[in-house]
Amino acid sequence: MKITELIAAMSGSFTHPSHQNYIAQLSIDCVIFGYQDATLKVLIPKLNFKGDFYSLPSGFVRQEEDLDQAALRILEERTQLANIYLQQFHVFGNADRHNERFMLDLLALNPQLTGPQEEYDWYVRRFVSVGYYALVDINKVKPQCSELDEKMEWIPVQELPKLILDGAEIIAKALKAMRLHFDDHVVGYNLLPETFTMKELQQLYETVFDKPYRRNNFQKMILDLNIVDRLEKQFTGAANKAPYLYTFKPTSNK
Protein backbone atom coordinates (compact mmCIF):
# COMPACT_ATOMS: atom_id res chain seq x y z
CA MET A 1 0.00 0.00 0.00
CA LYS A 2 1.17 3.47 -0.78
CA ILE A 3 1.04 6.46 1.48
CA THR A 4 -1.28 8.03 -1.04
CA GLU A 5 -3.84 5.34 -0.48
CA LEU A 6 -3.30 5.44 3.19
CA ILE A 7 -4.14 9.10 3.27
CA ALA A 8 -7.09 8.59 1.00
CA ALA A 9 -8.43 5.92 3.27
CA MET A 10 -7.73 7.99 6.34
CA SER A 11 -9.70 10.75 4.77
CA GLY A 12 -12.72 8.52 4.89
CA SER A 13 -13.00 8.53 1.15
CA PHE A 14 -12.76 5.44 -1.01
CA THR A 15 -12.44 7.41 -4.21
CA HIS A 16 -9.29 8.53 -5.90
CA PRO A 17 -7.18 10.51 -3.49
CA SER A 18 -6.37 14.08 -4.14
CA HIS A 19 -5.55 16.28 -1.25
CA GLN A 20 -6.41 19.27 -3.41
CA ASN A 21 -10.06 18.59 -2.70
CA TYR A 22 -9.64 18.89 1.02
CA ILE A 23 -9.03 21.74 3.37
CA ALA A 24 -5.43 21.40 4.46
CA GLN A 25 -4.55 20.87 8.11
CA LEU A 26 -8.17 20.45 9.13
CA SER A 27 -9.62 17.11 10.13
CA ILE A 28 -12.66 15.69 11.82
CA ASP A 29 -12.60 13.09 14.57
CA CYS A 30 -15.73 11.19 15.48
CA VAL A 31 -16.63 9.52 18.73
CA ILE A 32 -19.45 7.11 17.97
CA PHE A 33 -21.34 6.07 21.06
CA GLY A 34 -23.49 2.98 21.24
CA TYR A 35 -25.28 1.27 24.09
CA GLN A 36 -25.36 -2.47 24.66
CA ASP A 37 -25.53 -4.82 27.62
CA ALA A 38 -25.95 -1.91 30.00
CA THR A 39 -22.64 -0.54 28.78
CA LEU A 40 -21.65 2.54 26.88
CA LYS A 41 -19.41 1.66 23.99
CA VAL A 42 -17.36 3.48 21.40
CA LEU A 43 -16.72 2.28 17.87
CA ILE A 44 -12.97 1.96 17.53
CA PRO A 45 -11.11 0.96 14.35
CA LYS A 46 -7.90 -0.98 14.58
CA LEU A 47 -5.52 -0.27 11.76
CA ASN A 48 -4.49 -3.06 9.45
CA PHE A 49 -0.77 -2.74 10.03
CA LYS A 50 1.79 -4.37 12.19
CA GLY A 51 1.57 -2.95 15.66
CA ASP A 52 -1.58 -2.28 17.65
CA PHE A 53 -2.75 1.03 16.29
CA TYR A 54 -6.20 2.04 17.46
CA SER A 55 -7.65 5.25 16.14
CA LEU A 56 -10.91 7.14 15.87
CA PRO A 57 -13.12 7.27 12.79
CA SER A 58 -11.87 10.42 11.15
CA GLY A 59 -11.54 12.22 7.89
CA PHE A 60 -11.04 15.50 6.13
CA VAL A 61 -13.32 18.25 4.91
CA ARG A 62 -13.95 18.74 1.22
CA GLN A 63 -13.78 22.20 -0.17
CA GLU A 64 -17.39 22.26 -1.24
CA GLU A 65 -18.96 20.65 1.79
CA ASP A 66 -20.13 21.99 5.14
CA LEU A 67 -18.28 20.88 8.22
CA ASP A 68 -21.40 19.11 9.50
CA GLN A 69 -21.87 17.42 6.15
CA ALA A 70 -18.32 16.14 6.27
CA ALA A 71 -18.85 14.67 9.72
CA LEU A 72 -22.07 13.06 8.55
CA ARG A 73 -20.36 11.62 5.50
CA ILE A 74 -17.60 10.09 7.59
CA LEU A 75 -20.11 8.64 9.98
CA GLU A 76 -22.34 7.22 7.28
CA GLU A 77 -19.40 5.57 5.60
CA ARG A 78 -18.43 3.86 8.81
CA THR A 79 -21.85 2.90 10.11
CA GLN A 80 -23.95 2.55 6.94
CA LEU A 81 -26.56 4.57 8.77
CA ALA A 82 -28.39 7.72 7.73
CA ASN A 83 -29.91 10.41 9.93
CA ILE A 84 -27.41 10.06 12.69
CA TYR A 85 -27.59 12.21 15.78
CA LEU A 86 -24.47 14.27 15.65
CA GLN A 87 -22.97 17.02 17.76
CA GLN A 88 -19.90 19.11 17.36
CA PHE A 89 -18.30 19.42 20.78
CA HIS A 90 -14.76 20.78 20.66
CA VAL A 91 -11.88 21.82 18.47
CA PHE A 92 -8.50 20.35 19.20
CA GLY A 93 -5.91 22.81 18.05
CA ASN A 94 -2.65 22.40 19.91
CA ALA A 95 0.38 23.13 17.80
CA ASP A 96 1.88 19.73 18.49
CA ARG A 97 -1.09 17.90 17.00
CA HIS A 98 0.61 16.31 14.04
CA ASN A 99 0.84 12.79 12.72
CA GLU A 100 4.60 12.62 12.52
CA ARG A 101 5.10 10.53 15.63
CA PHE A 102 2.37 8.15 14.63
CA MET A 103 3.73 7.85 11.11
CA LEU A 104 7.25 7.18 12.34
CA ASP A 105 5.97 4.45 14.64
CA LEU A 106 3.90 3.05 11.82
CA LEU A 107 6.69 3.10 9.27
CA ALA A 108 9.17 1.61 11.71
CA LEU A 109 6.94 -1.42 12.06
CA ASN A 110 5.77 -1.42 8.45
CA PRO A 111 8.74 -0.54 6.24
CA GLN A 112 6.95 -1.73 3.12
CA LEU A 113 4.87 1.46 3.06
CA THR A 114 5.96 3.91 0.43
CA GLY A 115 4.54 6.90 -1.35
CA PRO A 116 5.26 10.32 -2.73
CA GLN A 117 6.94 12.68 -0.33
CA GLU A 118 4.41 15.36 -1.14
CA GLU A 119 1.51 13.35 0.16
CA TYR A 120 3.46 12.39 3.23
CA ASP A 121 4.32 15.99 3.96
CA TRP A 122 0.70 16.99 3.54
CA TYR A 123 -0.38 14.40 6.02
CA VAL A 124 2.17 14.85 8.77
CA ARG A 125 1.70 18.59 9.11
CA ARG A 126 0.05 20.00 12.18
CA PHE A 127 -3.71 19.40 12.08
CA VAL A 128 -6.57 21.17 13.75
CA SER A 129 -9.33 18.68 14.38
CA VAL A 130 -13.00 19.25 15.01
CA GLY A 131 -14.51 16.73 17.39
CA TYR A 132 -17.97 15.32 16.76
CA TYR A 133 -19.80 12.75 18.76
CA ALA A 134 -22.60 10.57 17.48
CA LEU A 135 -25.26 8.52 19.21
CA VAL A 136 -26.46 5.44 17.39
CA ASP A 137 -28.62 2.40 17.87
CA ILE A 138 -25.89 -0.18 18.14
CA ASN A 139 -28.07 -2.87 16.60
CA LYS A 140 -28.63 -0.92 13.43
CA VAL A 141 -24.98 -0.23 12.77
CA LYS A 142 -23.06 -2.37 10.32
CA PRO A 143 -19.52 -1.31 11.04
CA GLN A 144 -17.72 -0.69 7.78
CA CYS A 145 -13.97 -0.93 7.78
CA SER A 146 -12.05 1.50 5.69
CA GLU A 147 -9.30 0.10 3.47
CA LEU A 148 -6.95 0.68 6.34
CA ASP A 149 -8.81 -1.07 9.06
CA GLU A 150 -8.17 -4.56 10.22
CA LYS A 151 -11.38 -4.42 12.20
CA MET A 152 -13.78 -2.10 13.94
CA GLU A 153 -15.07 -2.94 17.35
CA TRP A 154 -17.46 -1.64 19.95
CA ILE A 155 -15.31 -1.12 22.99
CA PRO A 156 -16.70 -0.18 26.41
CA VAL A 157 -15.61 3.30 27.39
CA GLN A 158 -14.09 1.84 30.52
CA GLU A 159 -11.88 -0.57 28.60
CA LEU A 160 -10.39 1.56 25.87
CA PRO A 161 -6.95 0.63 24.54
CA LYS A 162 -4.23 3.18 23.98
CA LEU A 163 -5.26 5.31 21.03
CA ILE A 164 -3.02 7.09 18.57
CA LEU A 165 -2.59 10.83 18.96
CA ASP A 166 -4.89 12.51 21.47
CA GLY A 167 -7.71 10.02 21.02
CA ALA A 168 -8.11 9.49 24.74
CA GLU A 169 -8.57 13.19 25.39
CA ILE A 170 -11.04 13.48 22.56
CA ILE A 171 -13.19 10.67 23.90
CA ALA A 172 -13.08 12.09 27.41
CA LYS A 173 -14.29 15.46 26.19
CA ALA A 174 -16.94 13.83 24.01
CA LEU A 175 -18.29 11.91 26.97
CA LYS A 176 -18.47 15.03 29.05
CA ALA A 177 -20.28 16.96 26.34
CA MET A 178 -22.67 14.10 25.73
CA ARG A 179 -23.61 13.90 29.38
CA LEU A 180 -24.31 17.59 29.41
CA HIS A 181 -26.61 17.35 26.42
CA PHE A 182 -28.31 14.32 27.88
CA ASP A 183 -29.98 16.55 30.42
CA ASP A 184 -32.26 17.77 27.69
CA HIS A 185 -33.82 14.31 28.00
CA VAL A 186 -34.34 13.71 24.34
CA VAL A 187 -30.91 12.57 23.41
CA GLY A 188 -31.39 9.07 24.76
CA TYR A 189 -33.70 8.55 21.83
CA ASN A 190 -30.78 7.82 19.62
CA LEU A 191 -29.18 5.13 21.70
CA LEU A 192 -32.19 2.88 22.12
CA PRO A 193 -34.25 0.78 19.73
CA GLU A 194 -37.68 2.00 18.64
CA THR A 195 -39.41 0.49 21.63
CA PHE A 196 -38.06 -0.15 25.08
CA THR A 197 -39.18 -0.77 28.61
CA MET A 198 -38.90 1.73 31.43
CA LYS A 199 -36.29 -0.46 33.02
CA GLU A 200 -34.16 -0.36 29.90
CA LEU A 201 -34.39 3.39 29.77
CA GLN A 202 -33.45 3.58 33.41
CA GLN A 203 -30.43 1.37 32.85
CA LEU A 204 -29.35 3.64 30.03
CA TYR A 205 -29.48 6.63 32.35
CA GLU A 206 -27.64 4.75 35.05
CA THR A 207 -24.94 3.83 32.58
CA VAL A 208 -24.55 7.28 31.12
CA PHE A 209 -24.50 9.13 34.40
CA ASP A 210 -22.91 6.32 36.34
CA LYS A 211 -25.29 6.58 39.26
CA PRO A 212 -28.37 4.68 40.44
CA TYR A 213 -31.93 5.90 40.10
CA ARG A 214 -34.93 4.78 42.11
CA ARG A 215 -37.32 2.83 40.00
CA ASN A 216 -40.49 4.69 40.93
CA ASN A 217 -39.00 8.16 40.91
CA PHE A 218 -37.35 7.54 37.60
CA GLN A 219 -40.64 6.47 36.08
CA LYS A 220 -42.35 9.55 37.44
CA MET A 221 -39.63 11.81 36.09
CA ILE A 222 -39.83 10.37 32.59
CA LEU A 223 -43.62 10.37 32.48
CA ASP A 224 -43.77 13.94 33.77
CA LEU A 225 -41.42 15.01 31.02
CA ASN A 226 -44.08 13.86 28.59
CA ILE A 227 -41.60 12.64 26.01
CA VAL A 228 -42.65 9.00 25.70
CA ASP A 229 -45.80 7.21 24.56
CA ARG A 230 -46.90 4.05 26.28
CA LEU A 231 -47.52 1.10 23.99
CA GLU A 232 -48.76 -2.43 24.66
CA LYS A 233 -47.34 -4.70 27.31
CA GLN A 234 -44.38 -6.89 26.67
CA PHE A 235 -44.97 -10.47 27.79
CA THR A 236 -41.64 -12.07 28.34
CA GLY A 237 -42.86 -15.32 29.80
CA ALA A 238 -41.43 -14.45 33.18
CA ALA A 239 -43.51 -15.04 36.25
CA ASN A 240 -44.17 -11.38 36.97
CA LYS A 241 -46.12 -8.39 35.81
CA ALA A 242 -45.41 -7.61 32.18
CA PRO A 243 -43.75 -4.23 31.61
CA TYR A 244 -45.13 -1.71 29.16
CA LEU A 245 -43.20 -0.85 26.07
CA TYR A 246 -42.55 2.80 25.37
CA THR A 247 -41.46 4.84 22.41
CA PHE A 248 -40.25 8.42 22.21
CA LYS A 249 -42.92 10.82 21.00
CA PRO A 250 -42.32 11.70 17.38
CA THR A 251 -42.60 15.42 18.09
CA SER A 252 -40.27 15.70 21.01
CA ASN A 253 -36.96 15.03 19.33
CA LYS A 254 -34.60 15.95 16.50
Next chain:
Amino acid sequence: MKITELIAAMSGSFTHPSHQNYIAQLSIDCVIFGYQDATLKVLIPKLNFKGDFYSLPSGFVRQEEDLDQAALRILEERTQLANIYLQQFHVFGNADRHNERFMLDLLALNPQLTGPQEEYDWYVRRFVSVGYYALVDINKVKPQCSELDEKMEWIPVQELPKLILDGAEIIAKALKAMRLHFDDHVVGYNLLPETFTMKELQQLYETVFDKPYRRNNFQKMILDLNIVDRLEKQFTGAANKAPYLYTFKPTSNK
Protein backbone atom coordinates in the same frame (compact mmCIF):
# COMPACT_ATOMS: atom_id res chain seq x y z
CA MET B 1 -3.51 50.30 0.93
CA LYS B 2 -2.86 47.01 -0.69
CA ILE B 3 -4.80 43.84 -0.30
CA THR B 4 -1.68 42.33 1.18
CA GLU B 5 -1.73 44.77 4.03
CA LEU B 6 -5.43 44.39 4.42
CA ILE B 7 -5.02 40.70 4.91
CA ALA B 8 -2.10 41.19 7.24
CA ALA B 9 -4.15 43.55 9.34
CA MET B 10 -7.14 41.26 9.24
CA SER B 11 -4.91 38.55 10.51
CA GLY B 12 -4.43 40.56 13.64
CA SER B 13 -0.75 40.90 12.95
CA PHE B 14 1.05 44.16 12.42
CA THR B 15 4.16 42.50 11.12
CA HIS B 16 5.07 41.76 7.57
CA PRO B 17 2.35 39.69 5.97
CA SER B 18 3.05 36.25 4.77
CA HIS B 19 0.20 33.84 4.48
CA GLN B 20 2.70 31.03 4.54
CA ASN B 21 2.91 31.38 8.28
CA TYR B 22 -0.76 30.79 8.78
CA ILE B 23 -2.97 27.79 8.51
CA ALA B 24 -4.96 28.26 5.33
CA GLN B 25 -8.74 28.53 5.44
CA LEU B 26 -8.84 28.61 9.21
CA SER B 27 -9.68 31.73 11.17
CA ILE B 28 -10.65 32.78 14.66
CA ASP B 29 -13.51 35.11 15.50
CA CYS B 30 -13.72 36.69 18.93
CA VAL B 31 -16.74 37.99 20.75
CA ILE B 32 -15.47 40.25 23.51
CA PHE B 33 -18.05 40.85 26.20
CA GLY B 34 -17.89 43.75 28.61
CA TYR B 35 -20.31 45.06 31.21
CA GLN B 36 -21.09 48.71 31.79
CA ASP B 37 -24.06 50.77 32.90
CA ALA B 38 -26.06 47.64 33.61
CA THR B 39 -25.63 46.64 29.99
CA LEU B 40 -23.83 43.82 28.27
CA LYS B 41 -21.66 45.13 25.47
CA VAL B 42 -19.55 43.70 22.67
CA LEU B 43 -16.38 45.25 21.32
CA ILE B 44 -17.02 45.87 17.63
CA PRO B 45 -14.51 47.28 15.14
CA LYS B 46 -15.68 49.44 12.28
CA LEU B 47 -13.50 49.16 9.23
CA ASN B 48 -11.75 52.22 7.94
CA PHE B 49 -13.23 52.10 4.45
CA LYS B 50 -16.07 53.72 2.64
CA GLY B 51 -19.26 51.97 3.59
CA ASP B 52 -20.34 50.90 7.05
CA PHE B 53 -18.49 47.65 7.53
CA TYR B 54 -18.67 46.31 11.07
CA SER B 55 -16.80 43.12 11.85
CA LEU B 56 -15.57 41.04 14.76
CA PRO B 57 -12.05 41.01 16.12
CA SER B 58 -10.56 38.12 14.21
CA GLY B 59 -7.37 36.66 12.91
CA PHE B 60 -5.57 33.59 11.71
CA VAL B 61 -3.62 30.81 13.34
CA ARG B 62 0.13 30.62 13.00
CA GLN B 63 1.69 27.32 12.17
CA GLU B 64 3.61 27.10 15.40
CA GLU B 65 0.98 28.33 17.81
CA ASP B 66 -1.86 26.60 19.63
CA LEU B 67 -5.38 27.53 18.72
CA ASP B 68 -5.95 28.96 22.20
CA GLN B 69 -2.72 30.90 21.98
CA ALA B 70 -3.81 32.43 18.71
CA ALA B 71 -7.11 33.53 20.20
CA LEU B 72 -5.29 35.00 23.17
CA ARG B 73 -2.89 36.84 20.91
CA ILE B 74 -5.71 38.36 18.90
CA LEU B 75 -7.48 39.39 22.06
CA GLU B 76 -4.43 40.89 23.67
CA GLU B 77 -3.65 42.91 20.57
CA ARG B 78 -7.12 44.37 20.59
CA THR B 79 -7.57 44.96 24.30
CA GLN B 80 -4.01 45.44 25.58
CA LEU B 81 -4.97 43.07 28.35
CA ALA B 82 -3.29 39.90 29.58
CA ASN B 83 -4.84 36.91 31.32
CA ILE B 84 -8.17 37.21 29.62
CA TYR B 85 -10.96 34.77 30.36
CA LEU B 86 -11.47 32.96 27.12
CA GLN B 87 -13.70 30.16 25.92
CA GLN B 88 -13.94 28.35 22.67
CA PHE B 89 -17.62 27.86 21.93
CA HIS B 90 -18.30 26.76 18.37
CA VAL B 91 -16.81 26.13 14.96
CA PHE B 92 -18.48 27.78 12.02
CA GLY B 93 -17.85 25.63 9.02
CA ASN B 94 -20.49 26.09 6.35
CA ALA B 95 -19.17 25.75 2.85
CA ASP B 96 -20.47 29.18 1.88
CA ARG B 97 -18.42 30.92 4.54
CA HIS B 98 -16.11 32.89 2.31
CA ASN B 99 -15.15 36.53 2.11
CA GLU B 100 -15.91 36.99 -1.56
CA ARG B 101 -19.19 38.82 -1.09
CA PHE B 102 -17.71 41.07 1.52
CA MET B 103 -14.66 41.79 -0.63
CA LEU B 104 -16.80 42.60 -3.65
CA ASP B 105 -18.88 45.02 -1.61
CA LEU B 106 -15.73 46.51 -0.17
CA LEU B 107 -13.97 46.89 -3.50
CA ALA B 108 -17.05 48.34 -5.16
CA LEU B 109 -17.04 51.17 -2.64
CA ASN B 110 -13.25 51.40 -2.39
CA PRO B 111 -11.81 50.91 -5.89
CA GLN B 112 -8.42 52.26 -4.83
CA LEU B 113 -7.63 48.96 -3.12
CA THR B 114 -5.23 46.80 -5.07
CA GLY B 115 -2.94 43.89 -4.42
CA PRO B 116 -1.54 40.67 -5.79
CA GLN B 117 -4.11 38.21 -7.04
CA GLU B 118 -2.50 35.46 -5.04
CA GLU B 119 -3.17 37.13 -1.71
CA TYR B 120 -6.67 37.96 -2.76
CA ASP B 121 -7.35 34.38 -3.72
CA TRP B 122 -5.97 33.16 -0.42
CA TYR B 123 -8.25 35.45 1.48
CA VAL B 124 -11.53 34.92 -0.34
CA ARG B 125 -11.47 31.15 -0.13
CA ARG B 126 -13.89 29.35 2.08
CA PHE B 127 -12.90 29.70 5.74
CA VAL B 128 -13.66 27.59 8.75
CA SER B 129 -13.74 29.81 11.78
CA VAL B 130 -13.40 28.93 15.44
CA GLY B 131 -15.49 31.12 17.70
CA TYR B 132 -14.10 32.30 21.02
CA TYR B 133 -15.76 34.55 23.51
CA ALA B 134 -13.96 36.62 26.12
CA LEU B 135 -15.09 38.30 29.31
CA VAL B 136 -13.25 41.44 30.31
CA ASP B 137 -13.40 44.24 32.79
CA ILE B 138 -14.51 46.98 30.48
CA ASN B 139 -12.66 49.61 32.48
CA LYS B 140 -9.34 47.91 32.03
CA VAL B 141 -9.56 47.58 28.29
CA LYS B 142 -7.84 50.07 26.04
CA PRO B 143 -9.36 49.21 22.67
CA GLN B 144 -6.61 49.04 20.09
CA CYS B 145 -7.58 49.56 16.48
CA SER B 146 -5.90 47.47 13.87
CA GLU B 147 -4.56 49.28 10.82
CA LEU B 148 -7.86 48.61 9.19
CA ASP B 149 -10.15 49.97 11.82
CA GLU B 150 -11.68 53.37 11.81
CA LYS B 151 -12.76 52.82 15.40
CA MET B 152 -13.65 50.17 17.92
CA GLU B 153 -16.68 50.61 20.10
CA TRP B 154 -18.47 48.89 22.93
CA ILE B 155 -21.91 48.27 21.53
CA PRO B 156 -24.80 46.93 23.64
CA VAL B 157 -25.79 43.46 22.49
CA GLN B 158 -29.28 44.75 21.94
CA GLU B 159 -28.16 47.48 19.53
CA LEU B 160 -25.75 45.71 17.22
CA PRO B 161 -25.40 47.01 13.67
CA LYS B 162 -25.37 44.74 10.67
CA LEU B 163 -22.12 42.80 10.71
CA ILE B 164 -20.20 41.41 7.79
CA LEU B 165 -20.42 37.69 7.13
CA ASP B 166 -22.14 35.63 9.81
CA GLY B 167 -21.15 37.95 12.64
CA ALA B 168 -24.68 38.12 13.99
CA GLU B 169 -24.95 34.35 14.24
CA ILE B 170 -21.56 34.13 15.91
CA ILE B 171 -22.51 36.65 18.58
CA ALA B 172 -25.84 34.94 19.19
CA LYS B 173 -24.12 31.59 19.74
CA ALA B 174 -21.47 33.22 21.94
CA LEU B 175 -24.12 34.76 24.14
CA LYS B 176 -25.88 31.46 24.50
CA ALA B 177 -22.68 29.66 25.43
CA MET B 178 -21.68 32.39 27.85
CA ARG B 179 -25.01 32.19 29.67
CA LEU B 180 -24.60 28.46 29.99
CA HIS B 181 -21.14 28.79 31.52
CA PHE B 182 -22.35 31.53 33.78
CA ASP B 183 -24.24 28.97 35.79
CA ASP B 184 -20.95 27.82 37.19
CA HIS B 185 -21.07 31.09 39.10
CA VAL B 186 -17.44 31.96 38.75
CA VAL B 187 -17.51 33.45 35.34
CA GLY B 188 -18.92 36.77 36.49
CA TYR B 189 -15.57 37.36 38.07
CA ASN B 190 -14.18 38.51 34.80
CA LEU B 191 -16.78 41.13 34.02
CA LEU B 192 -16.57 43.08 37.27
CA PRO B 193 -13.87 45.18 38.88
CA GLU B 194 -11.87 43.76 41.78
CA THR B 195 -14.43 44.82 44.35
CA PHE B 196 -18.14 45.29 43.96
CA THR B 197 -21.29 45.48 45.99
CA MET B 198 -23.93 42.78 46.14
CA LYS B 199 -26.26 45.07 44.24
CA GLU B 200 -23.78 45.43 41.41
CA LEU B 201 -23.37 41.68 41.20
CA GLN B 202 -27.12 41.27 41.17
CA GLN B 203 -27.47 43.78 38.35
CA LEU B 204 -24.89 41.86 36.38
CA TYR B 205 -26.90 38.69 36.75
CA GLU B 206 -30.08 40.48 35.84
CA THR B 207 -28.45 41.83 32.72
CA VAL B 208 -26.90 38.56 31.64
CA PHE B 209 -29.98 36.45 32.19
CA ASP B 210 -32.42 39.22 31.43
CA LYS B 211 -34.63 38.52 34.39
CA PRO B 212 -35.12 40.06 37.85
CA TYR B 213 -33.82 38.56 41.09
CA ARG B 214 -35.06 39.25 44.60
CA ARG B 215 -32.52 41.11 46.63
CA ASN B 216 -32.54 38.89 49.69
CA ASN B 217 -32.72 35.57 47.87
CA PHE B 218 -29.96 36.63 45.53
CA GLN B 219 -27.73 37.51 48.45
CA LYS B 220 -28.43 34.18 50.08
CA MET B 221 -27.66 32.31 46.88
CA ILE B 222 -24.31 34.04 46.40
CA LEU B 223 -23.26 33.71 50.03
CA ASP B 224 -24.25 30.04 50.08
CA LEU B 225 -22.10 29.44 47.03
CA ASN B 226 -19.16 30.55 49.12
CA ILE B 227 -17.36 32.20 46.25
CA VAL B 228 -17.02 35.75 47.56
CA ASP B 229 -15.24 37.35 50.51
CA ARG B 230 -16.80 40.23 52.34
CA LEU B 231 -14.60 43.30 52.68
CA GLU B 232 -15.13 46.65 54.41
CA LYS B 233 -18.19 48.78 53.92
CA GLN B 234 -18.45 51.26 51.14
CA PHE B 235 -19.61 54.67 52.37
CA THR B 236 -21.10 56.54 49.49
CA GLY B 237 -22.38 59.53 51.42
CA ALA B 238 -25.97 58.51 50.77
CA ALA B 239 -28.39 58.63 53.64
CA ASN B 240 -28.71 54.89 54.03
CA LYS B 241 -26.91 51.84 55.27
CA ALA B 242 -23.56 51.42 53.59
CA PRO B 243 -23.23 48.25 51.50
CA TYR B 244 -20.36 45.85 51.97
CA LEU B 245 -17.83 45.43 49.25
CA TYR B 246 -17.12 41.92 48.05
CA THR B 247 -14.41 40.25 46.05
CA PHE B 248 -14.28 36.83 44.47
CA LYS B 249 -12.30 34.34 46.48
CA PRO B 250 -8.90 33.80 44.91
CA THR B 251 -9.27 30.02 44.98
CA SER B 252 -12.66 29.68 43.41
CA ASN B 253 -11.95 30.83 39.88
CA LYS B 254 -9.79 30.44 36.79
Next chain:
DNA sequence: ACAAAAGTGTTCCTTTTACACCCATGC
Protein backbone atom coordinates in the same frame (compact mmCIF):
# COMPACT_ATOMS: atom_id res chain seq x y z
C1' DA C 1 -36.83 61.36 63.91
C1' DC C 2 -37.08 59.97 59.29
C1' DA C 3 -36.36 58.23 54.61
C1' DA C 4 -33.70 55.18 51.94
C1' DA C 5 -31.36 51.19 51.13
C1' DA C 6 -28.74 47.10 53.07
C1' DG C 7 -28.81 42.90 55.76
C1' DT C 8 -31.22 38.94 57.95
C1' DG C 9 -34.87 35.81 59.37
C1' DT C 10 -39.22 33.21 58.63
C1' DT C 11 -42.94 31.25 56.29
C1' DC C 12 -44.90 29.05 52.35
C1' DC C 13 -44.82 26.36 48.42
C1' DT C 14 -42.81 23.42 44.95
C1' DT C 15 -39.72 19.88 43.84
C1' DT C 16 -37.09 16.00 45.00
C1' DT C 17 -36.18 11.96 47.58
C1' DA C 18 -37.47 8.00 50.27
C1' DC C 19 -40.63 4.58 51.73
C1' DA C 20 -44.81 1.77 51.25
C1' DC C 21 -48.27 -0.57 49.02
C1' DC C 22 -50.82 -2.76 45.34
C1' DC C 23 -51.02 -5.25 40.84
C1' DA C 24 -50.08 -8.58 37.22
C1' DT C 25 -47.76 -12.88 35.67
C1' DG C 26 -46.36 -17.89 35.37
C1' DC C 27 -45.43 -21.78 37.95
Next chain:
DNA sequence: GCATGGGTGTAAAAGGAACACTTTTGT
Protein backbone atom coordinates in the same frame (compact mmCIF):
# COMPACT_ATOMS: atom_id res chain seq x y z
C1' DG D 1 -51.05 -19.28 46.45
C1' DC D 2 -46.72 -17.39 45.97
C1' DA D 3 -42.50 -15.46 44.39
C1' DT D 4 -41.07 -11.93 41.25
C1' DG D 5 -40.88 -7.72 39.23
C1' DG D 6 -43.83 -3.60 37.49
C1' DG D 7 -46.83 0.39 38.49
C1' DT D 8 -48.62 3.92 41.59
C1' DG D 9 -49.39 6.70 45.79
C1' DT D 10 -47.86 9.22 49.75
C1' DA D 11 -44.96 11.09 53.39
C1' DA D 12 -40.66 13.27 54.53
C1' DA D 13 -36.90 16.26 53.23
C1' DA D 14 -34.81 19.70 50.67
C1' DG D 15 -34.69 23.68 47.90
C1' DG D 16 -36.53 27.97 46.17
C1' DA D 17 -39.70 31.95 46.19
C1' DA D 18 -42.18 35.39 48.65
C1' DC D 19 -42.87 38.18 52.55
C1' DA D 20 -41.67 40.73 56.73
C1' DC D 21 -38.66 42.75 59.86
C1' DT D 22 -34.30 44.90 61.58
C1' DT D 23 -30.12 47.73 60.94
C1' DT D 24 -27.45 51.47 59.33
C1' DT D 25 -26.63 55.92 57.21
C1' DG D 26 -27.02 61.23 56.44
C1' DT D 27 -30.08 64.88 56.83
